[in-house]
Amino acid sequence: MDSVLPVTDRGGPVQPLLLAKGLRKHFPIPGGLLGRTTKVVRAVDDLSLSVAKGETLGVVGESGCGKSTVARLLMRLIRPDKGTMVLDGDPVDEPHGITLNELRRQVQMVFQDSYASLNPRLTIVETLAFAPRAHGLAGAEAKARSRDLLAKVGLDPNNFADRYPHELSGGQRQRVNIARALALRPRLVILDEAVSALDKSVEAQVLNMLVDLKEEFGLTYIFISHDLNVVQYLSDRVMVMYLGKIVEIGAVEAIYGDPQHPYTRALLSARPSMDPRRRTREAPIQGDPPNPIDPPSGCRFRTRCPFAEDVCGKAEPLLTDTGAQEVACHMRIRGSGHTRAP
Amino acid sequence: MLLYALRRLIYLVPVAFGVSLLVFALVHLAPGDPISAIVPPDAPKEVVDKLKEYYGFDKPLPVQYGRWLLVTLSGDFGTSIGTGRPVAQEVGSAFGNTIILAIAACLLAFSLAVVLGTAAAYAKSRMVDRLVTSISLVGVSVPHFWLAIVLVIVFSVELGMLPPMGIGPENATGWRLDWPHIQHMILPTIALSVIPLGVMTRTVRSTIKEILSLEFVTALQAKGMNDRQILFHVLKNAAPVCLAVMGLQAGNLIGGSILIETVFAWPGTGFLLNSAIFRRDLPILQGTTLVLAFFFMVLNLTVDVIQTMVDPRIKRG
Amino acid sequence: MAIQSPSLDMTTAAAPAPVARPATRSYWQQVGRRLRRDPVTLVCGGILLLIVLAALGAPWLGLADPYKTSMLRRLYPIGSPNFPLGTDELGRDMLSRLIYGGRLSLFMGVTPVICALLIGGALGITAGFMGGRVNMLIMRIMDVFYAFPSVLLAISLSGAMGAGAENTLLALTLVFIPPICRVSESVTTQVRGFDFVDAARASGAGTLTIVRVHVLGNVLGPILVYATSLISVAIILAAGLSFLGLGVKPPEPEWGLMLNTLRQAIYVNPLLAALPGVMIFITSICFNLMSDGLRAAMDVKA
Numbered sequence: 001m002d003s004v005l006p007v008t009d010r011g012g013p014v015q016p017l018l019l020a021k022g023l024r025k026h027f028p029i030p031g032g033l034l035g036r037t038t039k040v041v042r043a044v045d046d047l048s049l050s051v052a053k054g055e056t057l058g059v060v061g062e063s064g065c066g067k068s069t070v071a072r073l074l075m076r077l078i079r080p081d082k083g084t085m086v087l088d089g090d091p092v093d094e095p096h097g098i099t100l101n102e103l104r105r106q107v108q109m110v111f112q113d114s115y116a117s118l119n120p121r122l123t124i125v126e127t128l129a130f131a132p133r134a135h136g137l138a139g140a141e142a143k144a145r146s147r148d149l150l151a152k153v154g155l156d157p158n159n160f161a162d163r164y165p166h167e168l169s170g171g172q173r174q175r176v177n178i179a180r181a182l183a184l185r186p187r188l189v190i191l192d193e194a195v196s197a198l199d200k201s202v203e204a205q206v207l208n209m210l211v212d213l214k215e216e217f218g219l220t221y222i223f224i225s226h227d228l229n230v231v232q233y234l235s236d237r238v239m240v241m242y243l244g245k246i247v248e249i250g251a252v253e254a255i256y257g258d259p260q261h262p263y264t265r266a267l268l269s270a271r272p273s274m275d276p277r278r279r280t281r282e283a284p285i286q287g288d289p290p291n292p293i294d295p296p297s298g299c300r301f302r303t304r305c306p307f308a309e310d311v312c313g314k315a316e317p318l319l320t321d322t323g324a325q326e327v328a329c330h331m332r333i334r335g336s337g338h339t340r341a342p
Numbered sequence: 343m344l345l346y347a348l349r350r351l352i353y354l355v356p357v358a359f360g361v362s363l364l365v366f367a368l369v370h371l372a373p374g375d376p377i378s379a380i381v382p383p384d385a386p387k388e389v390v391d392k393l394k395e396y397y398g399f400d401k402p403l404p405v406q407y408g409r410w411l412l413v414t415l416s417g418d419f420g421t422s423i424g425t426g427r428p429v430a431q432e433v434g435s436a437f438g439n440t441i442i443l444a445i446a447a448c449l450l451a452f453s454l455a456v457v458l459g460t461a462a463a464y465a466k467s468r469m470v471d472r473l474v475t476s477i478s479l480v481g482v483s484v485p486h487f488w489l490a491i492v493l494v495i496v497f498s499v500e501l502g503m504l505p506p507m508g509i510g511p512e513n514a515t516g517w518r519l520d521w522p523h524i525q526h527m528i529l530p531t532i533a534l535s536v537i538p539l540g541v542m543t544r545t546v547r548s549t550i551k552e553i554l555s556l557e558f559v560t561a562l563q564a565k566g567m568n569d570r571q572i573l574f575h576v577l578k579n580a581a582p583v584c585l586a587v588m589g590l591q592a593g594n595l596i597g598g599s600i601l602i603e604t605v606f607a608w609p610g611t612g613f614l615l616n617s618a619i620f621r622r623d624l625p626i627l628q629g630t631t632l633v634l635a636f637f638f639m640v641l642n643l644t645v646d647v648i649q650t651m652v653d654p655r656i657k658r659g
Numbered sequence: 660m661a662i663q664s665p666s667l668d669m670t671t672a673a674a675p676a677p678v679a680r681p682a683t684r685s686y687w688q689q690v691g692r693r694l695r696r697d698p699v700t701l702v703c704g705g706i707l708l709l710i711v712l713a714a715l716g717a718p719w720l721g722l723a724d725p726y727k728t729s730m731l732r733r734l735y736p737i738g739s740p741n742f743p744l745g746t747d748e749l750g751r752d753m754l755s756r757l758i759y760g761g762r763l764s765l766f767m768g769v770t771p772v773i774c775a776l777l778i779g780g781a782l783g784i785t786a787g788f789m790g791g792r793v794n795m796l797i798m799r800i801m802d803v804f805y806a807f808p809s810v811l812l813a814i815s816l817s818g819a820m821g822a823g824a825e826n827t828l829l830a831l832t833l834v835f836i837p838p839i840c841r842v843s844e845s846v847t848t849q850v851r852g853f854d855f856v857d858a859a860r861a862s863g864a865g866t867l868t869i870v871r872v873h874v875l876g877n878v879l880g881p882i883l884v885y886a887t888s889l890i891s892v893a894i895i896l897a898a899g900l901s902f903l904g905l906g907v908k909p910p911e912p913e914w915g916l917m918l919n920t921l922r923q924a925i926y927v928n929p930l931l932a933a934l935p936g937v938m939i940f941i942t943s944i945c946f947n948l949m950s951d952g953l954r955a956a957m958d959v960k961a
Contacts, residue, residue: 117857371819489936597810
């Protein structure tokens with residue numbers, strides 16, 4: 001048995017690599033006199049998504065919108081309250097499907113904080129060899145593989161293998177984290193703000209390396225970031241989140257070229273443009289996102305939306321196909337009752 | 343705020359239950375038959391009978407515990423085997439004496455610790471810092487019951503300045519505010535204060551040092567505040583941490599006073615506990631332990647709540 | 660487009676490896692190096708080693724019999740011929756008894772901390788790593804023990820169980836389990852929150868493997884430092900119990916018990932009566948300073 005060889009494709013290129021349906025995670029907040037739960041943070045609410053083989057799905061949104069929770073849910077680092085996942089045709093954690101262990105071999109993750117995600121007591125090669133060894137690879141083999149991986153992420157194994165994390169720079173540590181995610185030969189890598197903490201020049205280097213690695217290993221990425229430019233550079237499709245929900249999802253050209261949801265428009269217009277002819281016309285978003293403990297009824301964006309009407313508070317807009325992308329906005333839903341609806 | 347205090351109070355109930363269970367178990371920790379363990383061989387028959395009835399030793403353990411708890415909750419802690427007086431009465435009068443000593447020791451230790459610790463944290467010369475650090479090291483390292491003996495040797499035996507034992511002149515059993523009684527208090531107070539003094543000095547010094555290294559202090563200096571005004575801000579920020587440690591020390595001091603009270607024959611709970619152990623007077627042992635543990639619990643709760651009030655960063659609603 | 664950068668990184672891949680990079684040391688090697696350079700810790704360690712070696716090798720040091728009493732030479736002062744540190748209230752050689760006393764005094768102080776470290780550490784790490792109900796159960800039980808001042812708990816327990824070295828050891832172990840457990844729990848909870856533990860879980864490794872590789876290495880240090888800081892407390896407390904007559908029984912030489920039996924001599928020979936306490940004091944100071952040194956040495960920042 002060798003459980004650390006790359007997994008071959010099963011369902012063909014059309015079958016999505018990962019399908020998630022109705023994922024929900026509410027975090028209880030202990031309160032009240034006896035510490036009983038009285039409130040919940042609705043971090044992720046009935047979220048469905050699919051990731052095609054070989055694509056990069058970008059995920060954007062303000063901080064606190066549930067991006068990281070989605071990543072941890074997809075890795076099953078936290079247990080969803082509700083929802084199902086299917087990995088290349090196999091249901092996850094269900095009687096006839098694949099185990100969590102198998103899921104975690106095919107799906108890996110790179111964390112934002114490059115320092116906190118490396119065990120300070122282990123050398124780089126020990127960190128990299130941990131996962132293959134846990135999957136039954138012999139020590140020497142795991143070490144050899146780790147050194148190969150180091151070279152792949154642009155770190156000289158002879159120089160770096162026996163160092164400790166604190167002896168590395170932030171960019172180097174993040175390269176190690178990427179190498180660790182690749183150690184089990186996964187198919188899907190979730191990059192949770194993986195480059196956000198890096199200096200701009202280092203960030204560019206790491207991003208380019210990610211592009212190269214994707215090609216070399218035939219990877220699929222879920223790329224989570226609050227940096228819209230980086231997402232545009234890397235992604236094939238983009239998913240925009242607001243308070244634990246998807247507000248818009250579609251091809252990167254559609255989202256950036258013709259954003260439909262007022263939130264997406266506001267987000268995009270808020271980024272500074274280098275081109276003086278492309279002035280911001282959209283009004284910037286007002287205020288902070290509402291408290292996810294008690295999100296607004298109906299459309300969650302309505303409290304900050306310049307176009308909000310009665311219907312927005314009454315009914316929740318569902319994701320609706322508008323041709324190029326899917327949007328969750330009453331203005332784009334035929335017959336929703338909104339005055340601007342088609 | 344009030345909600346937090348109330349919640350802490352409610353949380354105290356299961357802990358108090360556990361404490362009562364542990365105190366009840368003390369009788370059964372004794373080797374052999376519990377009744378023979380707690381009764382001296384020469385005890386009169388009626389004492390034995392009374393104890394048997396009080397504990398209900400013939401009943402199963404849970405029933406015994408339930409009975410004991412009910413009786414205890416009603417304020418009846420049983421009867422002392424040694425003196426035949428109610429335990430509540432014995433413990434009550436001893437507790438007052440212990441508290442007086444504890445308050446005196448706390449006042450001495452904490453005021454000195456704040457001065458020493460602040461001085462050390464501010465000290466420009468290494469000498470001052472070293473001196474204070476050494477004092478606190480001695481405080482936490484010295485066996486305080488030995489220090490008590492040394493104090494007696496120096497001030498009572500050699501110099502003859504202070505009385506070596508007792509709470510007051512001529513077999514006094516209670517404390518009064520007059521010079522002879524205060525004279526009797528001086529040595530026990532010093533002996534009792536060394537541990538909290540050592541711990542608190544350390545805490546104050548390191549807390550203030552840490553705060554002094556924060557940027558807001560630099561900002562205050564840049565604003566042109568003088569040192570005294572800044573000290574006020576620093577102390578205000580150091581208060582919550584120091585208060586928490588003080589509370590714990592005050593509680594431990596009451597436990598630690600057992601040894602000191604024994605050395606000085608100070609008629610407090612510790613002295614009572616010690617003599618009860620040697621007379622195998624288990625009702626007194628149980629009663630004293632229970633009262634001290636509950637006092638400690640309430641003290642901790644109070645400190646916790648006060649700390650929450652003082653520290654604006656903690657919001658426990 | 661924001662990203663405009665030459666292909667791979669130039670600082671790491673292209674640049675030649677830096678010449679003579681200082682050899683990488685593991686964390687524990689660094690701690691060891693720092694300890695060896697700390698004069699205070701070295702001196703304290705030396706003194707403690709001397710006390711321990713003397714206590715263990717006492718029979719070969721040519722000392723007087725520590726149990727041999729003599730009514731004729733009671734309470735000889737310090738500096739008497741043949742009795743450099745005098746004799747006690749039963750005429751036994753003080754020097755011999757002080758050296759032999761190290762055996763029981765150290766044993767009674769160190770053993771409970773070690774036992775409590777094993778039990779409390781295991782409980783605390785379990786509570787911290789498992790979280791949830793397991794944590795709740797373990798920590799609530801600890802809270803009950805925490806409701807007692809530690810000295811009171813030790814005295815009440817050994818008072819109820821009766822005098823004797825075994826009972827004292829048991830009582831002291833029980834006293835030190837809750838604080839060690841609490842420290843272990845909080846350190847483990849903290850470490851469990853780090854992303855590298857999540858990364859390890861994401862690699863599909865079993866819980867035991869994760870605890871062994873990723874948690875233990877990071878929590879043992881702080882727990883150990885805390886435990887060493889308890890040794891001096893334990894030695895004083897053990898001596899205190901013996902001083903009350905609750906610990907070691909006469910005629911065994913033990914510092915706390917010697918303080919007790921010599922109390923009647925404070926009017927006759929006060930210096931002599933204070934001697935055993937000096938031993939407790941020295942040992943306790945050395946343990947405290949060593950613990951401080953260890954703490955400083957382990958506080959390696961980056």
